[in-house]
Amino acid sequence: MRSRSTLPCCITLLAFALPAQVINKPAQPNKFLEAVGRRAALLGREDGNFEAWVYPIKILRDFQLSVYIDNALEPTPLSGLAETVEVRPGHVTITHVTAAFTVRQTWVASLDKPAVEVLLDIDTSKPLKFRVSFIPEMKPMWPASFGGQSTGWNQKDGVLTFTEGMGRFRPVLGSPRFTRISEQIGHQLPDRTVMIEFEIDRSGRVPIVIAGSRSTYNEIIQDPDALVPAADTFYREFLNRTTSVQAAGLNPSYDWAKIAIEKGWACNDGVGCGLVAGWAPSGLSERPGFGWYFGGDTMMSAWAMQDYGDFAGARAALEFLLDRQRADGKVMHEWTQSSALLDWPKYPYGYYHADTTPLFLFTAARYVRQSGDRDFLQKHWAKLEQAYRFCLTMLDDDGLLSNQKGGAAAVETGALSGKVARDIYLQGVWLGGLAGFADLAGWRGNASLQSEAESRLARAREAIKPWFIQDKGIFAFAQLKDGSRYEANSGWQGFLIANGGIDRALAEKAAASLALPTLATPWGTRMFATDSPFYDPVGYNDGSVWPFVTAQTTLALFRHGQAAAGYRYIYGMAQATGLSGAGFISEYFSGDRFAEGPRAVPHQLFSSVALVHPLISGMLGLDGDAMAGRLTIHPQIPCSLGPVRFERYRVGDAWVSGAIRPAKPTSTVDIEVQGPTLKVVKQPAPCIDLQEVKPLTPGQRGQ
Structure with missing residues (x-):
C-alpha cells in the first residue's frame, strides 16, 4: 500500500501529510476523557478521576490520585491541580502543577490485551508521598451479577487481586511502588473507599497497571513504557491506510x-x-x-x-x-457484553x-x-x-x-x-x-x-x-x-x-x-x-x-x-x-x-x-x-472552500485519489486510480454559493 498518490503530470498538487492528531487544551473537570482498548478501558474526566473496566467487568470507580504537601495530615487531590490535557489517539496525558512539583499522568490501554495503565511522570525537588483511592466494584455489565466478591493484597509485590465466588475472574491492580494499603477483609469486598500509598525520593516514573489477570499484569509491568508507542504506532498506521481528506476546516x-x-x-x-x-x-x-x-x-x-x-x-x-x-x-x-454470564x-x-x-x-x-x-x-x-x-x-x-x-x-x-x-x-x-x-x-x-x-x-x-x-x-x-x-x-x-x-x-x-x-x-x-x-x-x-x-x-x-x-x-x-x-x-x-x-x-x-x-x-x-x-463521483463543494483533496478511497481492490476544484460554471475533478481498472463516471456540478458559516458557540440558540 502506498503512503501517498502520484497524480497525473497535468495536475499539480502539493503532497500533504496526515495532520498530527494532538489536542492540547486546558483541563475541564466536567469533560469526558478515556483510554480505550479492545479488552479494557479507563473512562473518566479531564481532572484525572476515572473508572476501570476489563470487559465485561467494572473493576473499580472513583479512582483518584492525591499527594501529601508539606507534611499535611490529609492529602490534596491531584484533580484540583489539573492544568492541561494532551489528547492523542493512542493515549492521553493530564498535567498537574504546583509550585513545588509537576505530575504528568498518562492513560493508555493495551491494544489487544485486557490491561490499562496509568503512567506517572513526577518532576519534584523533594520527596513526595502519594495516595491512590478508589471504590472497588468487581461487577459485570448489567444485567449479569456476581456473588462472593473479595480482594486480596500481596504486600511484597504491591498487587491487589479482585475475585468473585467461583474464581473465574481474577483481575488485579498494582504497582511495584505500592507499599501500604488500607484495611482489607479477606473474605469479602471492602464496603468503603480503598486507599493505597507510595512514596518517591526523587523525580521519576511510576507505573500503575490494571489487568485482567496476574499473568497479564506481570507481562505489562516488565516493560511499562511499551504500551504508549504501540498505541501511537497503531493509530498512525490506521490513519495512513484509510481514506484521507484535505478540506479547509474539516481535516x-x-x-x-x-x-x-x-x-x-x-x-x-x-x-x-x-x-x-x-x-x-x-x-x-x-x-x-x-x-x-x-x-x-x-x-x-x-x-x-x-x-x-x-x-x-x-x-x-x-x-x-x-x-x-x-x-x-x-x-x-x-x-x-456480559451475555456469556446469562x-x-x-x-x-x-x-x-x-x-x-x-x-x-x-x-x-x-x-x-x-x-x-x-x-x-x-x-x-x-x-x-x-x-x-x-x-x-x-x-x-x-x-x-x-x-x-x-x-x-x-x-x-x-x-x-x-x-x-x-x-x-x-x-x-x-x-x-x-x-x-x-x-x-x-x-x-x-x-x-x-x-x-x-x-x-x-x-x-x-x-x-x-x-x-x-x-x-x-x-x-x-x-x-x-x-x-x-x-x-x-x-x-x-x-x-x-x-x-x-x-x-x-x-x-x-x-x-x-x-x-x-x-x-x-x-x-x-x-x-x-x-x-x-x-x-x-x-x-x-x-x-x-x-x-x-x-x-x-x-x-x-x-x-x-x-x-x-x-x-x-x-x-x-x-x-x-x-x-x-x-x-x-x-x-x-x-x-x-x-x-x-x-x-x-x-x-x-x-x-x-x-x-x-x-x-x-x-x-x-x-x-x-x-x-x-x-461515480458527483461532488458538491462550496465555492469558498477551495480545493479539496482525497487519497486512498477504495473500490474493491482499486485505490483512488483525486482533487476537486470548486468553480462555476463547473467544478473540475481529477482522478487517479491505482490497481484494477475502473470506469470513472464524473458528474461535476457548479460550486455552491454559501453564506459564511460562522463558528458555533456552546449554548448558542438555534434558529
Missing part, C-alpha cells in the same frame, strides 16, 4: 471521527469482538454509556468504515451481527427493534457493492435470505412494514411511545433493504428472488406516496394506532429520501422541508420540527438533535438539490467535535441550543459516522461499485 474533525469509530471495538472471551455503540463512565450503574453491541449502530459504523476503506472492519462488524441472528431471521438490536435471549431487549433486519439487507448490499466481496455473499447467502423472509412476516397488506408486527424503530420513548403503528423511518429502511436484497440476489444469480424483491419494491414505493402531504411538502412521520397520522415535519424522512429510490419530484420537495428553519439548526436536524405538537428541545425522542438522524438528512439534502444545507450540517458536526470530550461527538444535542442533551453519551460512534459518511458519500459524492467496476 482534524474527520480524522478524529475515524479514530472514534475505531475505538468502538470491544472483545471478551465469552462474546467475541464487535462494535459497541459508545462509551461513557457508568457511575453507580453497570453499563458504561452504550458500551454494548447494538445492531443499528454497528451498521452505521460499517457505512463509515466502507467510506474510509476499512473493508475488513466492516465485514467483521456485519459478521458479528450474523452470528447472533435469531433462528427466524431477525437481526439483533442490542447485546450485552441467558441473554430470554431478556426482552435483544430483538425488539423492527428496523435492524431490513437495515442489515441495505448495509450488506452496500458492503458487497463497494468491496466486491463475493465470498461474504456466498458464505452468508442463507442468512441474508432468511433476513429477507423475516421482513415479509412484518408486512401489512399494502407491502409496507408494521411496527406492531416487528417492534420499535424511530420511537422508543417520549410522547409517541406506544402509539405508533408504522413510522416513516421503518418504511425508508424497508425500501432500502428491498433494493439491497434485489441486488444481492442478482449478484448471486438468483433471478427469481431478484424479480420478487424488485416487484415488492415497486409496490412499496407506490404505497409510500400517500404518506406525502402536498400542502406541507413532507412525508408524515407515522400512522398511529388510533387510525390518525402524525403529520409533523421530521428528520426521520431522511433515510427514505436519500436511499428509498422514491419519486424524484416528491423527494426534492421533501428534501426542501429538511432545510426549513423549524427543523434545521446550525448543529444538525431536529428529530421533529419546532411546530410539531409534542416538540421538546431536550426530549430524547421529541425534538432533540441526533447526529445519526442528521447523517441521513444530510445525504438526502445532497442528493436532492439542497447541497448548501447539507454542507452546513457537515460543518456543524465538525464543530461539535470536542464539545463533550476531546475528539468525540456526543450522542445527542438540545434542539434549542448548541449543548449536549441530558445524560448524553459523550463518545457515540454513530455521531462520528454523521461526519464521515455524509462528507465522503455526500459532499465529495464518491460512490464505488466494485461489482460493476465503476466509480
Whole structure:
C-alpha cells in the first residue's frame, strides 16, 4: 500500500501529510476523557478521576490520585491541580502543577490485551508521598451479577487481586511502588473507599497497571513504557491506510471521527469482538454509556468504515451481527457484553427493534457493492435470505412494514411511545433493504428472488406516496394506532429520501422541508420540527438533535438539490467535535441550543459516522461499485472552500485519489486510480454559493 498518490503530470498538487492528531487544551473537570482498548478501558474526566473496566467487568470507580504537601495530615487531590490535557489517539496525558512539583499522568490501554495503565511522570525537588483511592466494584455489565466478591493484597509485590465466588475472574491492580494499603477483609469486598500509598525520593516514573489477570499484569509491568508507542504506532498506521481528506476546516474533525469509530471495538472471551455503540463512565450503574453491541449502530459504523476503506472492519462488524441472528431471521438490536454470564435471549431487549433486519439487507448490499466481496455473499447467502423472509412476516397488506408486527424503530420513548403503528423511518429502511436484497440476489444469480424483491419494491414505493402531504411538502412521520397520522415535519424522512429510490419530484420537495428553519439548526436536524405538537428541545425522542438522524438528512439534502444545507450540517458536526470530550461527538444535542442533551453519551460512534459518511458519500459524492467496476463521483463543494483533496478511497481492490476544484460554471475533478481498472463516471456540478458559516458557540440558540 502506498503512503501517498502520484497524480497525473497535468495536475499539480502539493503532497500533504496526515495532520498530527494532538489536542492540547486546558483541563475541564466536567469533560469526558478515556483510554480505550479492545479488552479494557479507563473512562473518566479531564481532572484525572476515572473508572476501570476489563470487559465485561467494572473493576473499580472513583479512582483518584492525591499527594501529601508539606507534611499535611490529609492529602490534596491531584484533580484540583489539573492544568492541561494532551489528547492523542493512542493515549492521553493530564498535567498537574504546583509550585513545588509537576505530575504528568498518562492513560493508555493495551491494544489487544485486557490491561490499562496509568503512567506517572513526577518532576519534584523533594520527596513526595502519594495516595491512590478508589471504590472497588468487581461487577459485570448489567444485567449479569456476581456473588462472593473479595480482594486480596500481596504486600511484597504491591498487587491487589479482585475475585468473585467461583474464581473465574481474577483481575488485579498494582504497582511495584505500592507499599501500604488500607484495611482489607479477606473474605469479602471492602464496603468503603480503598486507599493505597507510595512514596518517591526523587523525580521519576511510576507505573500503575490494571489487568485482567496476574499473568497479564506481570507481562505489562516488565516493560511499562511499551504500551504508549504501540498505541501511537497503531493509530498512525490506521490513519495512513484509510481514506484521507484535505478540506479547509474539516481535516482534524474527520480524522478524529475515524479514530472514534475505531475505538468502538470491544472483545471478551465469552462474546467475541464487535462494535459497541459508545462509551461513557457508568457511575453507580453497570453499563458504561452504550458500551454494548447494538445492531443499528454497528451498521452505521460499517457505512463509515466502507467510506474510509476499512473493508475488513466492516465485514467483521456485519459478521458479528450474523452470528447472533435469531433462528427466524431477525437481526439483533442490542447485546450485552456480559451475555456469556446469562441467558441473554430470554431478556426482552435483544430483538425488539423492527428496523435492524431490513437495515442489515441495505448495509450488506452496500458492503458487497463497494468491496466486491463475493465470498461474504456466498458464505452468508442463507442468512441474508432468511433476513429477507423475516421482513415479509412484518408486512401489512399494502407491502409496507408494521411496527406492531416487528417492534420499535424511530420511537422508543417520549410522547409517541406506544402509539405508533408504522413510522416513516421503518418504511425508508424497508425500501432500502428491498433494493439491497434485489441486488444481492442478482449478484448471486438468483433471478427469481431478484424479480420478487424488485416487484415488492415497486409496490412499496407506490404505497409510500400517500404518506406525502402536498400542502406541507413532507412525508408524515407515522400512522398511529388510533387510525390518525402524525403529520409533523421530521428528520426521520431522511433515510427514505436519500436511499428509498422514491419519486424524484416528491423527494426534492421533501428534501426542501429538511432545510426549513423549524427543523434545521446550525448543529444538525431536529428529530421533529419546532411546530410539531409534542416538540421538546431536550426530549430524547421529541425534538432533540441526533447526529445519526442528521447523517441521513444530510445525504438526502445532497442528493436532492439542497447541497448548501447539507454542507452546513457537515460543518456543524465538525464543530461539535470536542464539545463533550476531546475528539468525540456526543450522542445527542438540545434542539434549542448548541449543548449536549441530558445524560448524553459523550463518545457515540454513530455521531462520528454523521461526519464521515455524509462528507465522503455526500459532499465529495464518491460512490464505488466494485461489482460493476465503476466509480461515480458527483461532488458538491462550496465555492469558498477551495480545493479539496482525497487519497486512498477504495473500490474493491482499486485505490483512488483525486482533487476537486470548486468553480462555476463547473467544478473540475481529477482522478487517479491505482490497481484494477475502473470506469470513472464524473458528474461535476457548479460550486455552491454559501453564506459564511460562522463558528458555533456552546449554548448558542438555534434558529
